[in-house]
Amino acid sequence: MDDSYLDRLLSLFSEYDVPAAFWVNIQLTFYAAILSLVLGTVLAMMRISPVPSLRWAGSTYVTLLRNTPLTIIILFCVLALWGQLGIVLSTDFQRNFFLLAVLGLTVYHAAFVCEALRSGVNTVPVGQAEAARAIGLSFWPAARLIILPQAFRGAVAPLGNVLIALTKNSTVAAAGSVATEASSVMKTMIEFRPDVVVGIFFIFAMGFVVIVVPIGLATTALSRRLAVAR
Amino acid sequence: MRRRVGFAVVAAAATLALAACSGGGGDEPGSTGGGKPEKIRIGIKFDQPGLGFQDGSKYTGFDVDVARYVAKSLGYEEGDIEFIAAPSAQRETMLQNKQVDMIFATYSITDKRKETVSFAGPYFVAGQDLLVAADDSAITGPDTLEGKNLCSVTGSTSAQRIKDEYASGVNLVEQPGYAECVTALVAGSVDAVTTDDIILAGLAAIPANAGKVKVVGNPFSEERYGVGLPKDSDQCEPINEAITKMIDDGSWQKALDDNVGSTGYKPNADLNPPKPDACG
Numbered sequence: 379m380d381d382s383y384l385d386r387l388l389s390l391f392s393e394y395d396v397p398a399a400f401w402v403n404i405q406l407t408f409y410a411a412i413l414s415l416v417l418g419t420v421l422a423m424m425r426i427s428p429v430p431s432l433r434w435a436g437s438t439y440v441t442l443l444r445n446t447p448l449t450i451i452i453l454f455c456v457l458a459l460w461g462q463l464g465i466v467l468s469t470d471f472q473r474n475f476f477l478l479a480v481l482g483l484t485v486y487h488a489a490f491v492c493e494a495l496r497s498g499v500n501t502v503p504v505g506q507a508e509a510a511r512a513i514g515l516s517f518w519p520a521a522r523l524i525i526l527p528q529a530f531r532g533a534v535a536p537l538g539n540v541l542i543a544l545t546k547n548s549t550v551a552a553a554g555s556v557a558t559e560a561s562s563v564m565k566t567m568i569e570f571r572p573d574v575v576v577g578i579f580f581i582f583a584m585g586f587v588v589i590v591v592p593i594g595l596a597t598t599a600l601s602r603r604l605a606v607a608r
Numbered sequence: 609m610r611r612r613v614g615f616a617v618v619a620a621a622a623t624l625a626l627a628a629c630s631g632g633g634g635d636e637p638g639s640t641g642g643g644k645p646e647k648i649r650i651g652i653k654f655d656q657p658g659l660g661f662q663d664g665s666k667y668t669g670f671d672v673d674v675a676r677y678v679a680k681s682l683g684y685e686e687g688d689i690e691f692i693a694a695p696s697a698q699r700e701t702m703l704q705n706k707q708v709d710m711i712f713a714t715y716s717i718t719d720k721r722k723e724t725v726s727f728a729g730p731y732f733v734a735g736q737d738l739l740v741a742a743d744d745s746a747i748t749g750p751d752t753l754e755g756k757n758l759c760s761v762t763g764s765t766s767a768q769r770i771k772d773e774y775a776s777g778v779n780l781v782e783q784p785g786y787a788e789c790v791t792a793l794v795a796g797s798v799d800a801v802t803t804d805d806i807i808l809a810g811l812a813a814i815p816a817n818a819g820k821v822k823v824v825g826n827p828f829s830e831e832r833y834g835v836g837l838p839k840d841s842d843q844c845e846p847i848n849e850a851i852t853k854m855i856d857d858g859s860w861q862k863a864l865d866d867n868v869g870s871t872g873y874k875p876n877a878d879l880n881p882p883k884p885d886a887c888g
Contacts, residue, residue, distance in 0.1 A: 449784075457788060461797035471757075471779040552762050557782040565697060565763025572700040573723045 387577040390567060399563040400585050406476070406548040406559065410483035411541055417484060418491025419526075425492065426499055426525075428517055436492070443489040448547055452482040452554040472558075479551035483544065490540045498533025499525060503608070531604040538597025542590050560585065648684045650675045651694030651702055651711035651836070655785065658810020658868045660713055667691050670806065671833075673863035674731050674854065675712040678835070681850035682843070697763070700724050703838045710843065711836030714807060717885075727834035728847035728887065731860075733879035735827025736766050737805035739812060741793065742822050747800055749826040750774035756799040757781055759789035766802050769829075786811055794820050804831050809873035818870075827876050834885075844887035855881040 381389075390396070424436030443451070455478040459465040467477040502525055510520035549561035556562070564582045568575055652671055653660035659669040672691070679689050694702055694713045702708050703725045714734070717727045740747045747753065753775040760767035762782045771778050781798050783789045789801040790811050801808065808823045835847050854860045860881055 453784075453788065456783075457791060457795075457797075461792050461795050464797075475781075552782070553784045555782045557762060557780065562762045562782065566765060568697045569763050570720065570765070572721055572725075575701060 383574065383577065386571075387574050387581075390571060390574065390578065390581070393571075394563055394567055396560075396563065396581065396585070399558060399560040400589065402476075402556065402559040403545070403548045403551075404589070406479060406483060406551055406556070407541075407545045409480045410487060410548070411544055413480065413484040414487040414491050414540075414544070415537075417488035418495060421488060421492035422495035422499065422529075423521060423526075425496060426521070440489045440492055443486055444493070446486070448482070448486050448550045449553050451486050452479060452550055455479065455482040456554045475555040476551075479548075479554040479556045482554060483548060483551070487540060487544050487547070490543070491537065494533050494536035494540050495529055497536055498529035498531070501532035501606075502528045528606055531606050534597055534601035534604055538593060538601070541597070542593055545590055545593065546586060647688050647690055648679050648682070648710075649690045649692055649708045650679065651692050651699065651708035651713055653695075653713045654693040655787075656714065656807060656810060657814045659807060661810075662691075662693075668867070669810065670732070670863055670867040671712040671714065673867065674851070674860070675710075677854045677859055677863075678710075678712075678847055678850040681853065682846055699836055703836055706838060709838075710841075710847070713836070714804065714831075715834055715836045716831040717834040721836075724839065726837040726839050726841055726844060727885075728837060728844040729834035729851055729884050730832035730882045731835065731851045731854075731884070732806065732833040733876060733882045734804035734806045734831040734833060735876050735879075736769070736802060736829040736831070737808055737827045738824040739790070739793065739801040739808040739821050740799065740824060741796070742820055744799070744822075748824060750802075750828055753778045753800060755779075757797065759783055759792055759798040759801045760803060761786055761789065764803065766804075770802060774828075790817060790821065800824075805873070806868060806875065809868040809871050812871045812873070813868050823871065823873050825874070830879065832882065848884035848887060851884050 421436050421439060424432040425440070427433060427436075456475065459481075460474065460478060466474055467481070468474045506524055506528065507520060510524040515523065549559060551559050552562045552565075560582055564578060567578045571578065652667065652669070652675060654662040654667075656669065656671075660671040661667065661669045675691075676686070676689065680686075692702075692708050694708060694711050696713075699711055699713060699715060700721065703711060710728075712731075715721075715727075716734075717730060721727075738747060738750070738753075747756065750770045751774045753770060754777045756775075757779045758767050758770060759781040760783075762784060767778075767780045767782070771780060781789075781792065783792065786801065786803065786807065789798065792798045793801050794817065801811075805823055805825075805827050811817060812821050812823055835851075837843055837847075851860075854863075864875065
């Protein structure tokens with residue numbers, strides 16, 4: 379092993395499939411982002427609805443899930459849902475863990491999506507809601523036609539923050555037996571290639587920078603373009 | 609927009625600079641080389657029952673007992689030993705940065721690791737084995753795992769080795785720690801847990817698992833546990849002498865019996881007790 383540090387570092391790429399590892403994280407992020415956006419929107423609607431029990435349920439969900447560590451939620455999905463209750467989301471053994479991890483990421487980040495959307499709702503002047511009521515719209519049509527479209531446009535930047543957090547949190551899926559994702563592969567690489575530990579760390583740090591920075595730039599640009607001029 | 613990109617680059621550079629800083633703890637007191645320091649800092653596992661385990665303010669386990677014996681032979685009193693947690697992924701870095709003087713933490717001697725650190729010992733030869741439910745007689749070795757669920761820890765390839773070499777139809781479950789694996793085993797959602805036999809024996813020995821799980825006792829690899837040392841260390845010879853003395857005067861066997869003997873576990877007798885390698 380007289381090769382230079384760079385040669386040894388490059389040999390990692392033939393030993394381990396680093397892009398495939400990141401691809402797993404991107405897939406986890408993609409599915410969890412869509413599902414948590416849906417669930418988070420429902421929760422936000424519940425929290426601003428005129429029905430007290432729905433408001434209570436929404437805020438309880440957010441308080442509980444937002445304050446539970448993600449690792450515990452993912453471990454719960456595997457050890458409790460699969461391990462104890464025998465809930466199987468896919469007949470493919472490894473796919474099952476992937477879907478359980480998506481489930482864990484979704485329920486956790488939905489709480490943050492809900493709060494981001496609520497901050498978007500707060501950007502809509504109260505006069506808009508009053509005007510909607512004045513022309514005879516009830517809660518649901520007013521929310522769907524007047525409030526939510528403006529709220530989404532005002533919430534692009536905080537939603538982008540949630541998406542960035544979700545991207546990085548997707549590595550917690552390692553706790554849920556998704557062994558092909560980036561942080562698991564990094565652990566394996568560190569275990570067997572201690573000669574280039576700093577290099578391995580650098581590769582994965584840069585990998586996430588490459589994924590996350592464009593998300594930040596895109597959401598910032600979008601939030602400027604979509605902001606409602608008032 | 610351009611200012612924004614510039615800012616991202618600065619932020620990335622700052623992150624790297626910070627990461628570089630944390631690597632430079634070179635000349636702390638107690639690094640080997642100079643005169644004999646007052647205290648000795650020994651890296652052990654804190655979370656591996658039977659080997660290196662933190663129990664309140666006490667440390668127990670086979671690795672810990674060997675470390676204590678070796679430290680005593682090197683002239684350190686019990687109170688001079690400072691135990692420091694040495695998780696698997698950080699062992700080389702901790703030695704390189706001289707954050708610890710030596711490591712006793714289920715540390716297998718491999719050629720790759722020898723490029724960055726030195727080893728004394730081995731003081732024990734473990735082998736990969738399986739932990740199964742106490743009433744399971746169907747699993748007798750790695751080739752009987754076809755169609756079974758097998759648990760191991762993220763970042764270890766012991767389970768992958770079984771899939772590649774013994775049973776291609778095995779289902780792999782990866783958990784953050786062995787405690788989670790044993791939980792799943794006791795719950796019945798996995799059929800076996802795999803890693804080094806002495807680690808499994810340590811898990812089987814903790815009171816909560818007593819009588820529920822057992823080590824199969826059919827080791828199929830050779831893991832030679834050494835004492836991790838910084839590359840330039842001069843401590844290898846005296847440590848090897850201490851290990852040889854420990855084996856000869858019976859303390860080695862006693863430490864093994866005290867920590868993992870209660871489960872009926874017997875280490876591979878052909879390879880244990882080992883004879884330390886020549887220092888190089």
